[in-house]
Amino acid sequence: MDGTDEVRGLPDWRVLVVGGASGMGKTGVGRALARRYGVPVVEVDDLVEALLAVTLPEHLPEVHFWRTHPEAALQAPESVVERQIAIAEALAPAIEAVVANHVGTDTPVILEGDYILPGPAAPEGPVRAVFLHEDDEGQVTANYLRREPEAGPQRHRARVSVLYGRWLAAQARAADVPVVAPRPWEDLAGRVAETVEDASSATTSKNSALPKTAGSSAPSAADTCSPRSTARPGRPPALKRTDRAR
Helix, strand or coil: CCCCCCCCCCCCCCEEEEEECCCCCHHHHHHHHHHHHCCCEEEHHHHHHHHHHHCCCCCCCCCCHHHHCHHHHHCCHHHHHHHHHHHHHHHHHHHHHHHHHHHHCCCCEEEEECCCCCCCCCCCCCEEEEEECCCCHHHHHHHHHHHCHHHCCCHHHHHHHHHHHHHHHHHHHHCCCCEECCCCHHHHHHHHHHHHHHHHHHHHHHHHCCCCCCCCCCCCHHHHCCCCCCCCCCCCCCCCHHHCCC
């Protein structure tokens, strides 16, 4: 028992982003953190379904891609990852609107999903983020098999997930967003919560020791409400020849 089911007072953030590739444990962590903080969870998958219901492929071709091109999921893992990144970029404005709404209305929420892109960390701001990454393809294959036994071993899907996860983790680290290893599963939710809370405490202590200067101010909500940077992310560093599927 790591205390993650204990309901506490409202957190000092308004959006807690839990990102990472598929099969990393985000859904379970999101639910445990929701119980810990007494706030709801918004899943990006639901946002995708809503957009699919009210748009046509010609409006948002990237978001509709897996429905219009289901066979593309069987392409080389590197190609699938490139498509995942493109979809994440296409969804970014919608995700940013959800984040900004919760910040603006002062309603805390946990936002969880595969298609969230990391952005600059703001440990004292209204938006916090943690990304999960498991780099062991065998473990991710086992995770899928445990979750979807009827599908059998999904090795291709696990390869895609690890490659996409590597890219997300690299982007997160570049933006000073914490990356947490999912294992051991038993205390994952507690470790994620501690990571968020420790980062906030460390920044508060550091800032309190700094002298105040004229014209200095805290970041505005507009500066911190987005879980991604304004610059478009580059191509995944993991997608190089040495990482190609054998």
